[in-house]
Amino acid sequence: MNSSATIPVGISACLLGLEVRHDKGHKHSRYCTGVLSRYFQFRSLCPEMGAGLSAPRKAMHLAEQGGELRMITTDGRRDYTDLMQDFITRTMPSLAPLRGYILMAKSPSCGMERIRVYNDDGNVQHRDASGLFAAALQTHYPLMPLEEEGRLNDDTLRENFIERVFLYDDWCQLREQGLTAQRLIDFHSRHKFQLLAHCQKTYRQLGPLLSDLKSRPLEDIAEEYIHALMVAMKKRVSRGAHVNTLQHLAGFLREGLSDTDRALINEQIEAYLREEVPLIVPMTLLRGGMRKVPQPYLEKQGYLSPYPDDLGLRNRV
Template identity: 40%
Template sequence: MPDQSAHNKPSIAISACLTGHNVRYNGGHKASDLCRKQLEAHFDWLPVCPEVAIGLGVPRDPIRLVGDPQHPAVVGTRNPDLDLTGPLTQYGEQMAAELDGICGYIFMQKSPSCGLERVKVYQDNGHPAAEGGTGAYAAAFCARRPDLPVEEEGRLHDPVLRENFISRVYAYADWQHVLAEGLSRGALVRFHSRYKYLLMANNPQAYRQLGRLLGSMSRDDDPQIIGPRYFSQLMQALRRCASRGTHGNVLQHLSGYFKDALSPQDKAELQHIIDQYQQGEVPLVVPLTLLKHHLRKHPDPYLLQQAYLQPHPDSLGLRNAV
């Protein structure tokens, strides 16, 4: 199974307040126990506070989004003549270009600079619009880095969203290693082979589409052109979270590799545990542990390379709760 520990820890940009930096408008922080205690050992944090970076002090007057939720402005709450839309947007564009070594970004939710969605956008009547907006810095950054895995810290408390995000971070890091070693036709096909079952679990339709994309690649096609197109589609596809149903389908596929190797009793036990998982009685780690047990006893080169079996380090425990 892929050894994620063989590589250096992936770098993740993160809103600086989440790592305990006292950079918020009130002089405080929003330190995240999840990030600092559960995730920190596995990632190199790159803390960023766009509001401090554009020259705002600590403490400072608060800011908020106003106007059109699709294209809000960022102004001072007490001084609406202070328009920070341009500086925050420009800094987002600047950091999108400069932070080329990161494999993900964790943003502070509800922030008028960093929130990804549902940020309050105030109207002339003093009330927020029914439709939320995106922080100005985050909007500019994400527009220029559409393939990068991004998530809000608040949403990471959902086990399914957390597992999905971290899986995408490691897939992104894996692709960076492929690019560093040279993107050949063979390297592209091998990468896709590793991610076939993870893709099948997250997005069965994209699994078929990307298979066709690479299957139709001729000897004359340039992998330097097809590769980025393939990877962009892959990262968009992996944003869809796998369900117990799609995981169950993949588990059935994987169990098929052992049909000639297992005794009738072992096959029945494996099927029973997959059924238990699909019915919500056990977490994903249970059938996967049994499958890995059989894979150690009956090695299969194709299965051993599958990212699905270990998309992130086991010590993160992310599949114990999905």
């Protein structure tokens, strides 16, 4: 993975401090602009402004009319659904280079989930919709990692999203270079311990899938593989799953390390399981062991360095 280059990631424009909201305000995310911008090259969009609306403008919400979601002003006087759908149709193809997207929560255009849907009487019917733009993103780019900015305040969700962005970037680089059997095997080899941590069931399924790459067209196998992988990567990793993965990795170093070094690594893995230390502690000891016992196979593992260390994500999980 090329972590020295910035990765193209979409973002709701208000999160960059642009005054594009209905009240001509913004929702500047200092974490995005101050931390993630070191590694993400943000492409900002405000779907409502892109659809031709002004700022300020009437507040809008989603309403269900005739079995269809419509984006209308809260006073019910204007319907902007067609303008939004036209913007979506024009814009979606240009978003293919993106490796992820950070969305503004609760928005009838950008909200990823839990968006309220109203009936004609102005009462809430349900709260499980996605904004029109966010829903289109999920449909057009099902592999692309999406997250709401507010959820990035959760240590686990933040780490999960950023890990998926870097992994998806690696996959996109593979596709740009050209899909070959060897590149697919190499990709799986780099990320297999990340997969093991996220979902043992999928880990056990994808190995056999790649065991005979001549059984079906390579493109079909690759598509089945990456869809299963990205679904698995959305799952939160439990401490027990991390411990299992750490112990697998430590097993590769068993023969070359001293009894003292092995004991220290195992002690800190157990301390992590007891929630006494963060994940970075046993991870750092494993890396130290690899300097003493060179393991080319382990050095390529994305699990050990899924993103740049200075993001500090494993100090909090």
